[in-house]
Amino acid sequence: MSEPIKFPKKPVLARVTLFGGKRVTGEFFAEQATPTHDSPETLPELLNHEERAFIPFHTGQDLLLLHRRSIRLVEFDSPELQEVFAKPGKDVHEIKIVLRAELHELSLQGFCYTGELHPQTRRPVDLLNHPEPFLLFYSTGTMMLINKDSISHAAVV
Numbered sequence: 001m002s003e004p005i006k007f008p009k010k011p012v013l014a015r016v017t018l019f020g021g022k023r024v025t026g027e028f029f030a031e032q033a034t035p036t037h038d039s040p041e042t043l044p045e046l047l048n049h050e051e052r053a054f055i056p057f058h059t060g061q062d063l064l065l066l067h068r069r070s071i072r073l074v075e076f077d078s079p080e081l082q083e084v085f086a087k088p089g090k091d092v093h094e095i096k097i098v099l100r101a102e103l104h105e106l107s108l109q110g111f112c113y114t115g116e117l118h119p120q121t122r123r124p125v126d127l128l129n130h131p132e133p134f135l136l137f138y139s140t141g142t143m144m145l146i147n148k149d150s151i152s153h154a155a156v157v
Contacts, residue, residue, distance in 0.1 A: 008032040012043050014076040016057065016066065019150070026059035043076055047145055048132040068133060072099070074145040084113050085138040091115035093124045093156060097137065100152035108146075109157065110139025124156055 011027035018024070030041040047055065047068060054065040085092055091114050099106040113136060114122040127135065134145040 010040060011058075012046075012076060014043065014057075014074050016071055017073040017075075018066075018070050019072050024057070024059055024064070026057050026064070028055060028057055042081065043074070043078065044081075044132075044134060044136050044145055047071070047074065047134045069147070069149070071134075071145075072147050072150045074134075075142050076145070078143050081136065081143055082138065084115070085111050089115075091122055095124050096155045096157055097135075097146065098152045098154070099146070099150045105152060108137070108139050108144075110137050110144075112137055124154065128154060 008031070009029040010032055012030050013025075013027055015023065015025050028043060028046060030043060030046050032040050046052070052068065054067055055071075057064045057066050092111050093114060094109070094111055096107060096109045099108070112124055112127055114124065114127050117126055117130065128148060128151070133148055135148055135151070137144045137146050
């Protein structure tokens with residue numbers, strides 16, 4: 001039997017908020033190169049990968065296996081992805097997102113990027129309706145991945 005192909009991993013520092021409010025800081029592990037492209041895997045690719053239900057996350061003390069559906073919000077740094085939002089254009093949209101919560105709503109204002117969608121469907125509503133579970137969002141200097149299941153509603157600003 002042949003050995004499975006293994007790709008080197010690179011740690012990606014992140015702050016994760018789970019449904020229920022628990023917050024943990026640690027590292028996800030992204031592939032340095034993937035079978036689909038030679039560049040390193042991004043955190044949005046890792047969390048939106050449909051075949052991965054559980055994602056390893058190392059807190060420094062524990063190795064957690066986080067179910068994607070339990071992740072509400074991920075904050076992380078990515079200069080490469082920040083560049084997309086640094087140049088305002090027709091594919092960068094300012095929106096306000098309201099996250100549903102048990103006690104009170106959390107409102108975030110920032111930007112989403114629709115440039116990877118089909119040219120005929122590059123509106124914020126198309127991005128919110130896209131099947132990937134996490135929305136890439138940029139607000140006040142912070143990159144975020146927001147679980148779309150946690151969004152109560154959004155408004156184009």
